[in-house]
Amino acid sequence: MSINRRQVLAMAATLSGMSTPVRAQSGAGYPTAPIRFVIPTAAGGGHDVMTRMIGLKLTERLGQPCIVESRPGASGALAAAAVASAPADGHTLLLAYSAFLSNTVLLDKPAYKVEDFAPVSMLALTPIALGISESVAASSLKHFVALAKTRPGQLFYASYGPGSGGHFVGELFNMAAGIDVVHVPYKGETPALMDVLAGQVQASFTSVGGARRYPGRIRALAVATKERSPSYPDVPTFAESGYPEVDMPGWAALMAPAKTPAPIVQTLTREINEIVMLPDVKSKMAELGFDSVGWDVPRTRTFMGEQLVATRKLVASGRVKI
16 A cells, blocks of 8 residues: 555654653653743742752753742742642742641642642751841840740741741740740741841841841841751750750752653752752852752652641641731
8 A cells, every 4th residue: 555745744743743742751852941940939038049059050951041930929839839730841840948838737728739749859958047136135045035025925026928937936936935926927038137137027037047148237046956057057056045846947849740750850850969969059058048958859758748747736736827
């Protein structure tokens, strides 16, 4: 049977269409377009700077531009919902932090589920610190607690959003110390710290790097981790000051839509984990308050599962509401 030119072209078109999903599932040729990082915080903050730095390195390695898109609001829920509904092709990634988990517990009708995402990498742990304005007459955590006890409901702490890691650690500290410092949420770390500098609030639960970004104007009193941050070894832990229960590290992870092909996730995990452990990147991230870890997918998933359990317990106590 002879086949004419028109039939040959039709068969070629059909085979071409069939090969597209196969290539996508294998990750062949990835990436084929710019990679978009959606971050849930305002531009100019530590998360923004870190993501842009990683994006530049990833561009060099994969040959496609990496674009950072800031979508603050609703404690990261807006950014997460946008990525959850994006094509699962590895070209749209979410920078997630603790609010990514807490939103699914705090909100009556969350716009996404944890299961809507596939972990790519735990970039870093971000020790959350209590930073106070230099205008506050407290040289240590002990002095701050004593001051707060004399002024219940009259001191205020900023966080980078309702239901954020800063909010959770702030309420853990209120409970542990028996004090009443009032929470004031902001849309990101930068605006929160700006109001500490302006004297609108006395303190902030923020990244230790953020608190240390303004020497002589903001003083970091303690970090909410079991051990001191290797990047800021001079800042004591809450445990050292008598509050071991104030232990809830912040973190920064990259997430992809759940159905992203495994080979694409593996490519991203390998490249990004190598990037965050480069000496120049580690050094810069440390300046921003991030301790690079570069965990693989199983370890990232385990850590996030443990954090979700801790989050549910604190919400059940009634201390954290949005």
